[in-house]
Amino acid sequence: MNGTLHAPRCRSCGAPLAVGVVDLGLSPPSNALTPPEALGRGETFYPLHAFVCERCYLVQLDVFASPEELFRDYRYFSSYSTTWLAHAEAYVKEMTQRGIGANHRVVEVASNDGYLLRNFVARGVPVLGIEPASNVAVVAREAGVPTLDEFFGVALAQRVRGEFGTADLIVANNVLAHVPDLNDFVGGLAALVAPNGVVTIEFPHLLRTIEGMQFDTIYHEHFSYLSLVALQPLFARHGLEIVEVTELPTHGGSLRVFVAPQGSRAIDPSVGAVLAAERAGGLERLDTYVDFGARVAKIKDDFLMFLLDAKRRGARVAGYGAAAKATTLLNYAGARADVIPYVADKSPHKQGNSIPGVRVPIVAPDRIRADKPDYVVIFPWNVEAEIRDELADVRGWGGRFVLAIPELRIDL
Numbered sequence: 001m002n003g004t005l006h007a008p009r010c011r012s013c014g015a016p017l018a019v020g021v022v023d024l025g026l027s028p029p030s031n032a033l034t035p036p037e038a039l040g041r042g043e044t045f046y047p048l049h050a051f052v053c054e055r056c057y058l059v060q061l062d063v064f065a066s067p068e069e070l071f072r073d074y075r076y077f078s079s080y081s082t083t084w085l086a087h088a089e090a091y092v093k094e095m096t097q098r099g100i101g102a103n104h105r106v107v108e109v110a111s112n113d114g115y116l117l118r119n120f121v122a123r124g125v126p127v128l129g130i131e132p133a134s135n136v137a138v139v140a141r142e143a144g145v146p147t148l149d150e151f152f153g154v155a156l157a158q159r160v161r162g163e164f165g166t167a168d169l170i171v172a173n174n175v176l177a178h179v180p181d182l183n184d185f186v187g188g189l190a191a192l193v194a195p196n197g198v199v200t201i202e203f204p205h206l207l208r209t210i211e212g213m214q215f216d217t218i219y220h221e222h223f224s225y226l227s228l229v230a231l232q233p234l235f236a237r238h239g240l241e242i243v244e245v246t247e248l249p250t251h252g253g254s255l256r257v258f259v260a261p262q263g264s265r266a267i268d269p270s271v272g273a274v275l276a277a278e279r280a281g282g283l284e285r286l287d288t289y290v291d292f293g294a295r296v297a298k299i300k301d302d303f304l305m306f307l308l309d310a311k312r313r314g315a316r317v318a319g320y321g322a323a324a325k326a327t328t329l330l331n332y333a334g335a336r337a338d339v340i341p342y343v344a345d346k347s348p349h350k351q352g353n354s355i356p357g358v359r360v361p362i363v364a365p366d367r368i369r370a371d372k373p374d375y376v377v378i379f380p381w382n383v384e385a386e387i388r389d390e391l392a393d394v395r396g397w398g399g400r401f402v403l404a405i406p407e408l409r410i411d412l
């Protein structure tokens with residue numbers, strides 16, 4: 001990168017990135033909400049522009065900030081989500097059934113507060129967590145999960161291999177998309193995994209992102225948007241290959257890929273099946289990505305027209321669910337408190353803050369019951385059914401639910 005002409009390159013294969021997929025304009029980092037004491041100050045906005053690599057089809061954002069800036073004091077504690085705790089427990093049970101036991105070593109990259117590894121600890125399996133957010137790593141160690149607070153890559157992998165030994169299982173759930181240097185990370189996996197070991201990696205599936213028009217999952221901490229088509233050459237570069245794939249319902253449709261040293265295991269038919277679905281879905285054609293961008297712009301226009309029309313008619317609108325998805329959509333649409341006065345959220349840690357950038361206040365869900373708005377916009381479409389249940393009384397006063405994605409829907 002130089003100061004005058006910015007020419008991004010693919011973070012996997014190094015080819016120049018020239019084909020834009022979707023340009024969501026400028027947006028503040030979505031991992032931090034704006035606290036009341038910061039309302040009098042400015043905020044830094046960064047470009048949110050996704051490209052697709054013409055050579056390897058990796059969809060990716062240009063680098064804008066250092067990982068230290070984004071993840072060193074990460075506030076997301078996995079143990080706060082009961083759904084994730086259950087997901088982790090089910091995963092550990094499955095790996096145990098596949099033969100991982102007390103005579104094996106398990107390493108988890110981005111191990112958070114140890115919510116997953118503690119299930120292995122309880123079964124007497126030696127574990128090591130790697131979690132760069134120091135404040136989170138402390139919590140893991142206090143819970144009895146040995147944890148290094150460092151960034152994972154080739155250098156750390158070699159050190160861990162020397163001190164802890166090779167890993168029979170490396171767990172890398174929902175971390176690959178957040179990795180700035182993919183080759184250093186995957187090179188680290190290759191250096192640490194035992195010759196007969198396996199790495200499991202979970203990530204939101206780009207095929208589902210495109211099919212479901214889930215463009216609000218594009219935010220700064222998500223550097224890469226992954227498919228088997230794009231991952232195969234990345235792993236092959238480091239002597240690894242995908243040997244099995246499981247489809248998961250998490251994050252609007254995720255994959256768990258099992259990755260092993262090349263030639264060490266038979267390739268399960270699930271790999272060919274998912275690859276065929278990706279090809280049928282057009283993931284090896286550039287026009288698929290360009291078309292996605294055009295449809296995203298239409299969804300934004302429809303959502304904004306709805307908000308403006310409601311305001312002009314004097315109808316009242318509330319939002320629900322102050323997740324990163326809301327930050328992306330509201331900033332992309334330029335929708336501020338004059339068209340959507342607040343977003344309710346049941347997390348007390350979020351209430352009293354504002355959505356960054358657009359500065360829409362976050363309030364307790366009781367506010368919706370007191371106000372009885374005409375429309376409630378649901379931002380986290382992945383838990384739509386749960387929210388409709390929680391807010392069932394909205395229908396009682398004639399309120400209607402609105403979803404912007406995959407296309408504008410207003411309850412009848």
Ligand SMILES: [Zn+2]
Pocket residue numbers: 010011012013014015053054055056057058
């Ligand atoms: Zn590439």
